[in-house]
Amino acid sequence: MTDEKISENSHVAGKFLKPYNPQETEPKIYKMWEESGFFNPDNLPPRHKEKYSIMLPPANVTGVLHLGHALTLTTEDIMIRFQRMRGKKTLWLPGTDHAAIATQSKVEKIIKKEEDKSRYDLGREELLRRINIFVKQSHDTIISQSKSMGASCDWSREAFTLDEKRNLAVRTVFKMMYDDGLIYRGNRIVNWDPKGQTVISDDEIVYEERPAKFYTFKYSKDFPISISTTRPETKVGDTAVAVHPEDKRYQKYIGKEYDAVFCGVPIHIKIIADKSVEKDFGTGALGVTPAHSMIDWEMGLKNNLPVIQVIDEKARMMVGGENLLGKKVVEAREVIVEWLKSEGLLEKEEEIKQNVSTAERTGGIIEPLPKLQWFVAVNKPFKLKNSKINGIKNEQEATLKEIMKNTVQDGQIKIIPDYFNKTYFHWIENLNDWCISRQIWYGHRIPVWYRNESKVKSQKSKEKTNSNTEIYCDIEAPKGEGWVQDEDTLDTWFSSALWTFSTLGWPEKTKDLAFYHPTDVLETGYDILFFWVARMILMTGYALGDIPFEKVYLHGIIRDSKGKKMSKSLNNSVDPTEIIQKFGADACRMALIVGNTPGTDSKWSDDKVKAYKNFANKIWNITRFILDSAKEISYDPDFNNFTDEDKKLIEERDAFVKDITIDIEEFRFYMAGEKIYHYAWHNFADIILENSKGIFNSEKVDVKVSRKQFLFSTLIIILKILHPFMPFLTEEIWQSITDGKSMLMIENWPV
RNA sequence: GGGCGCUUAGCUCAGUUGGUUAGAGCACCUCAUUUACACUGAGGGGGUCAGGGGUUCGAAUCCCUUAGCGCCCACCA
Numbered sequence: 001m002t003d004e005k006i007s008e009n010s011h012v013a014g015k016f017l018k019p020y021n022p023q024e025t026e027p028k029i030y031k032m033w034e035e036s037g038f039f040n041p042d043n044l045p046p047r048h049k050e051k052y053s054i055m056l057p058p059a060n061v062t063g064v065l066h067l068g069h070a071l072t073l074t075t076e077d078i079m080i081r082f083q084r085m086r087g088k089k090t091l092w093l094p095g096t097d098h099a100a101i102a103t104q105s106k107v108e109k110i111i112k113k114e115e116d117k118s119r120y121d122l123g124r125e126e127l128l129r130r131i132n133i134f135v136k137q138s139h140d141t142i143i144s145q146s147k148s149m150g151a152s153c154d155w156s157r158e159a160f161t162l163d164e165k166r167n168l169a170v171r172t173v174f175k176m177m178y179d180d181g182l183i184y185r186g187n188r189i190v191n192w193d194p195k196g197q198t199v200i201s202d203d204e205i206v207y208e209e210r211p212a213k214f215y216t217f218k219y220s221k222d223f224p225i226s227i228s229t230t231r232p233e234t235k236v237g238d239t240a241v242a243v244h245p246e247d248k249r250y251q252k253y254i255g256k257e258y259d260a261v262f263c264g265v266p267i268h269i270k271i272i273a274d275k276s277v278e279k280d281f282g283t284g285a286l287g288v289t290p291a292h293s294m295i296d297w298e299m300g301l302k303n304n305l306p307v308i309q310v311i312d313e314k315a316r317m318m319v320g321g322e323n324l325l326g327k328k329v330v331e332a333r334e335v336i337v338e339w340l341k342s343e344g345l346l347e348k349e350e351e352i353k354q355n356v357s358t359a360e361r362t363g364g365i366i367e368p369l370p371k372l373q374w375f376v377a378v379n380k381p382f383k384l385k386n387s388k389i390n391g392i393k394n395e396q397e398a399t400l401k402e403i404m405k406n407t408v409q410d411g412q413i414k415i416i417p418d419y420f421n422k423t424y425f426h427w428i429e430n431l432n433d434w435c436i437s438r439q440i441w442y443g444h445r446i447p448v449w450y451r452n453e454s455k456v457k458s459q460k461s462k463e464k465t466n467s468n469t470e471i472y473c474d475i476e477a478p479k480g481e482g483w484v485q486d487e488d489t490l491d492t493w494f495s496s497a498l499w500t501f502s503t504l505g506w507p508e509k510t511k512d513l514a515f516y517h518p519t520d521v522l523e524t525g526y527d528i529l530f531f532w533v534a535r536m537i538l539m540t541g542y543a544l545g546d547i548p549f550e551k552v553y554l555h556g557i558i559r560d561s562k563g564k565k566m567s568k569s570l571n572n573s574v575d576p577t578e579i580i581q582k583f584g585a586d587a588c589r590m591a592l593i594v595g596n597t598p599g600t601d602s603k604w605s606d607d608k609v610k611a612y613k614n615f616a617n618k619i620w621n622i623t624r625f626i627l628d629s630a631k632e633i634s635y636d637p638d639f640n641n642f643t644d645e646d647k648k649l650i651e652e653r654d655a656f657v658k659d660i661t662i663d664i665e666e667f668r669f670y671m672a673g674e675k676i677y678h679y680a681w682h683n684f685a686d687i688i689l690e691n692s693k694g695i696f697n698s699e700k701v702d703v704k705v706s707r708k709q710f711l712f713s714t715l716i717i718i719l720k721i722l723h724p725f726m727p728f729l730t731e732e733i734w735q736s737i738t739d740g741k742s743m744l745m746i747e748n749w750p751v
Numbered sequence: 752g753g754g755c756g757c758u759u760a761g762c763u764c765a766g767u768u769g770g771u772u773a774g775a776g777c778a779c780c781u782c783a784u785u786u787a788c789a790c791u792g793a794g795g796g797g798g799u800c801a802g803g804g805g806u807u808c809g810a811a812u813c814c815c816u817u818a819g820c821g822c823c824c825a826c827c828a
Contacts, residue, residue, distance in 0.1 A: 019790065207826075214828095229828060242828090278827065286828050293828075355826060419755065423823065426754055430824065530823095561763090563821090595764050595776075599756085601821085603763060607777055614790040625787035668767070674775065689787075 015736060016624035020617045022584025026728045030147055033731075038746050040154045041089045045746065052088035053516040054080060055500050055549075056153060057524045057532070058161055060099035061138040062106050065145040066566065067558040067592070067604060068525060070576040073149045074589040075555060075669060076523050080152055081724035082664050085749040091516050093503050094146065094153035096139050098162035100443035100492035101204075101361045105196055107131045107442075124441045131442050145577060150585050150727045152745070157512075159503040161495040162444065169502035170495050171447045171475045173543050178448075178473040180382045182400065182542075183436070185448075185471075187372045189297040190435055191357065194315040195364025198439040199373055201491060202432060203530055205366060207355040216283060216348035217340050219269065220260035224253055226347055228282030230354055231292075232340065233332035236265040236319055237310035240288035242299055245273035247284055263339045264321045265310075272303045291370050307370055315367050329367070374437040374446060374488070376400070378538075386545035394545075403541035404428050404534055413537065415552045416667055417599040420526060427530050436491045443489030448473045451482045497535035500548035522549040525557060526599055553667055556601040558592070563603055574604055586726035587612040593725065594673040615677055616729045619722070622685050623733050626711045630696045630704055639709040643702070646710045649688065653679075653714055654751070657721060661751050664724070673725050680718050688714075717750045 037043035041051075054076050059069055076092060084090040104119075107130055111117055119127045139160075146153070159166060177183040190199045216228040225241055243250035253271040260267050276295065277286050290300030291309040300307060310319045317324045317332045323339075324332050340346040357366040381397040390410040392398045405428055407413045408421060415421055437446060451470040472478045477485065495502070500522075504513040518540075522533065533552055540548035559565055560572040567573065579588045583606075590612035596602045642650065656679055663672035688711075695707045715737075723730040723744050734744035 016787085019788080207824095227828085231828085276827095281827050288828090295826090295828075357826080423755060426824065430753095526823095597765075600764090605763070605777080608763075610790085611776065614788095617790045618788065621788035621790090623787090628787065663767085666767075671765070671767080674765075678775075685788085686792075690792085693787095 016620060016627065020620035020729060020732075022586060022613075022616065022728060023581065025732045026148065026150070026580075026585055029728050029731050029735075030150065032735075033152065033743075033745060034147075034155075036743060036745070038084075038743070039092075039152050040156050041091045044084070044089055047087050048084070048089040048746075050088050051091065051516055051520075052080070052083040053091040053093070053519040054521050054523065055503055055519055056092060056094040056151075057522075057528075058095040058097035058159070058496060058499065059142050059146075060102055061096045061135045061142065062099055062102050063138055064141055065149075065576055067574050067576055069142075069146070070149055070588065071555055071558055071592045071596070072523060072525070073146055073151045074592050075553070076521075077149070077151050077589075077727070078593065078664070078669055078724040079521060079523070081727060081745065082749070084152070084745065085720065085723065085747060087748070091157070091512075092151075092153045093157050093159065094143075094151070094155060095159035095161070095499075095503060096142060097496055098135065098160065098443065098492060100438060100489060101196060101198065101200070101440055102492075103135065104131060104440050104442040105362050107134050110134070119441065127441055148580055148585060149576065150589065152727070157503070161492070161499070165505065166495055166498070166502045167444055168475070169498050169506055170444045170490065172507045173498060173539065174447050174490075174494075175473055175475050176543065177376065182377050182380060182382055183374060184377060185372060185374050186433075187370060189291075189294050189368045190371045190373050191359075192313065192367045192369040192371065193359035193362055193364045194313065194367050196359055196362040196440070197313065199371060199435055199437060200359055200361075200366075201435050201493075204360045205357045206360050208358055209353055210356050212352055212354035212356075214282075214348075214350040214352045215337065215340070215346060216350075217345045218347070219258075219262050219267065219287075219345075221343070221345070223258055223260055223269070225250060225271070225285045226283045227285050227287040228348075229287060230352070231329075231333065232336040233317065233324075233329050234289045234292045234310065235287055235336070236262055236267065236317075236324070237289045237291050237308045238262075238267055238269060238287045239290060239300070239305045239308060240270045240272045240303065242272050242274040242277045242286045242288050243284060244277045244279045245275060247277075247279050250285060263324065263336050265319050265324070268306075270303075270305065272299070272305075274299050274302070292368050294368055297368075297370070309370060311367060311369065313369070315365070373435050374448075376434040376436055378431055378433055384542075384545055388546045389541055400538050400542060401428055401431065404537050407537055407541060407547050413547050413550065413552060416554065417597075420529060420552075420554055420599060424529060424534065427534065434491075436494050437486075437488040438491055439488055441489065443492060444495055446486040446488050446490060447475060448486045449478050449483040450486065451480075451484070453484065493531055493535050496532055497539040498543070500536060500540060501544060506543070517544070518547050519549045521551045521553055523553040523555065526554040527557065529554065551667075554599050556596065556599055559601050559603050561603055561605050563601075566604075579606075579609060582606075583609045583613040584616060584728070586616055586729045590615065590673060590677070590725055593669050594677070596670050598667065612677075612726075615681065616726060618681055618685060619718070619726075619729060620733070622680070622689065622718075623715060623737065625689055626708075626715050627737070629692065630708045633705050633708040635712040636709060637713070639705075641702070641706065642710065643706040646706045649710060649714075653717065657717060657751050660721060661749070669725075676718070676722050676725065680722070684714060684718065719744060720747055720750050723747075 056076060057072055080090050080092045108119055174183060191205055193200050212230045214228055214230050215232055216226055218226050227241060229235060254273045255271065257270045288296045288299050288305065290296050290305050290307045292311060310317060311329060312318045315329050317327050323335050358364065359366060378400045381399050383395050384392055384398045387394045389403055389406055390412045391406045408415065408424060449472045453469045472483065500519050501513060501517055504510060504517055506513055536548045540546055557565065564570060564572060576588060587609045591609040660672040660675050692707050692711060695703055719730045719734055731744045
């Protein structure tokens with residue numbers, strides 16, 4: 001303690017006669033912080049030298065803040081405020097995410113409901129205009145809510161995943177990867193979402209268990225082998241039947257070819273052998289539909305089978321007579337089953353449970369379709385430039401998968417809690433090429449232009465570029481006539497994957513980039529470990545040859561009091577704004593942090609918040625007591641003549657402060673918060689303050705002075721160590737007792 | 752099918768890498784009340800640490816095993 005002054009003005013103590021009022025205090029304090037400029041590291045006093053940086057996970061601009069955001073904001077604000085007080089030059093860079101599919105489908109839904117119009121009725125330009133209006137509102141709500149949580153972000157550096165600078169970063173990385181052969185255009189089976197009318201990546205699929213019927217039948221009366229399927233409607237697109245090469249029942253048929261008319265559609269079937277067929281499943285024979293199944297597609301490639309697409313982008317039949325053509329797949333299924341029955345071909349109909357793939361954002365049932373799309377190759381070697389990645393030398397050949405693996409394997413990036421390493425590696429092992437193109441309009445347009453392309457998109461069954469097509473990929477559009485830009489946009493995670501460095505101005509070589517990157521910690525929910533964290537490691541490793549962050553702190557999901565995930569459909573969401581209104585942001589923050597260990601889900605209860613609201617008032621009254629008692633003694637920061645009893649208390653207190661400092665350094669916020677609560681209330685207030693009453697009533701001046709000085713200095717320490725957790729309350733008290741001469745936010749941490 | 756995690760007081764959870772008698776908050780019970788604070792204080796009850804086995808001087812903690820719960824990945828047509 002050096003320069004703190006505690007005011008002795010009587011009006012100061014008077015203010016504490018009323019209970020603490022967070023609603024009145026918080027906006028006022030936040031305004032003061034913002035006006036001080038200290039959220040921006042450039043404005044911090046000279047003692048702040050060493051950098052400490054965190055990039056806030058950009059919130060989706062799809063609506064309002066929920067408790068998950070509140071937890072992110074609180075946890076990161078604790079880290080930032082703690083490090084700022086310890087003298088670090090702290091940058092906490094905020095922003096928002098355009099969340100391509102999520103945002104577009106949300107706006108589309110609104111337009112559909114209000115005007116009964118689709119995006120095609122509006123057209124690309126008008127839809128984007130509407131989305132931008134929605135996004136602006138959504139953004140403003142999110143920012144003001146983040147501020148009400150007390151977040152000490154540097155708003156002057158705020159970024160958006162779809163603003164101009166981030167768009168330049170996206171185009172630059174795309175071009176680099178294209179030139180390195182890591183981004184390629186390929187025709188293959190992709191996950192088509194008929195509801196969202198776009199392709200999605202493997203990670204955006206959610207499996208739902210549903211009952212299904214498993215049919216066993218023959219294509220025709222004279223076809224020798226029975227097959228089984230849950231999707232008879234796709235069988236009009238079959239071009240082979242696959243059996244296991246060692247299956248004695250079917251060996252004699254391998255290589256033979258048959259013609260049949262299946263529900264009015266002529267089909268030509270070749271019998272092939274493939275080891276991936278399980279002899280004991282179903283009939284042991286598999287009808288191969290290369291156009292509508294991932295596995296069948298691969299078999300088709302190996303065996304050079306024709307690919308016949310029979311289902312279109314709207315999940316309707318593209319072949320057959322009146323009974324089939326144009327029908328939705330579910331209806332077509334019934335038609336075919338009826339036909340099988342009437343022809344006496346259906347042998348068995350079983351009830352089974354099946355995992356249906358659905359689109360995460362729209363809920364649409366995924367229809368695997370062959371399409372020409374853009375991919376990032378994760379297993380293709382390239383020369384890594386400027387490598388600082390462990391185990392990969394500069395200019396050495398490496399794959400993106402290796403970058404993701406090496407950085408975490410050798411502890412260059414540390415994941416907290418560490419058991420998520422296993423989940424992470426497991427994911428990488430199963431990772432396939434990343435489909436990055438989306439058929440939606442809101443997002444980063446793919447920086448590729450075509451000339452002489454013969455209506456690639458309209459030919460539904462054969463998506464290929466004709467041989468005359470010229471392809472041009474660059475950061476800017478090509479000069480010359482006749483170039484048409486790719487219609488598609490990029491997966492939203494492509495741009496958020498660049499977040500740690502695009503926010504710092506890359507590809508420009510900015511001072512910020514040199515100073516603040518790599519960032520210190522990435523704090524986010526474990527549910528986006530794959531979507532985001534892994535992709536950031538991939539992209540940063542590729543573009544900068546470096547890690548994006550040194551530590552990954554994964555928090556759990558906040559569930560409702562019964563342990564259910566909060567969701568709009570269940571109507572069990574808790575609005576942080578309401579909690580702040582009722583209990584104050586500080587109380588909300590404490591409730592989110594205490595008892596919440598990393599990687600573990602926690603249950604929300606208003607009772608918990610109430611307890612911390614009471615705690616805020618307790619601190620308030622502790623201050624009042626100290627200011628009110630033994631008023632004749634004023635604070636002397638240099639006082640040193642403590643009684644033995646007080647020396648012991650100081651020793652205890654200082655040991656406690658060291659202890660919680662280590663807890664915070666080692667990311668045990670849940671524990672530090674609880675310990676501070678316990679020390680302040682049940683040790684300092686209940687024991688020490690109670691005991692002081694007797695001392696202040698006595699006539700021993702030395703003892704009184706010693707105790708009063710101890711109480712003063714301990715109050716200061718409690719305010720400081722509690723500040724990262726309850727910034728508003730502590731700053732408000734600080735402002736009062738120092739008469740506004742300094743700011744707690746940038747005070748020295750007491751050890 | 753593969754992987755991860757959880758099971759500790761009525762409830763929600765800690766337990767820092769094995770070390771006195773297992774902790775906290777909330778809830779509950781008793782008492783106190785012109786008290787800094789009722790957004791309060793003093794005290795109290797309550798646990799075979801999921802079950803079983805093992806390692807150890809010593810286990811909630813390490814190993815094996817059984818049961819239940821939850822999550823992630825794969826997607827058998």
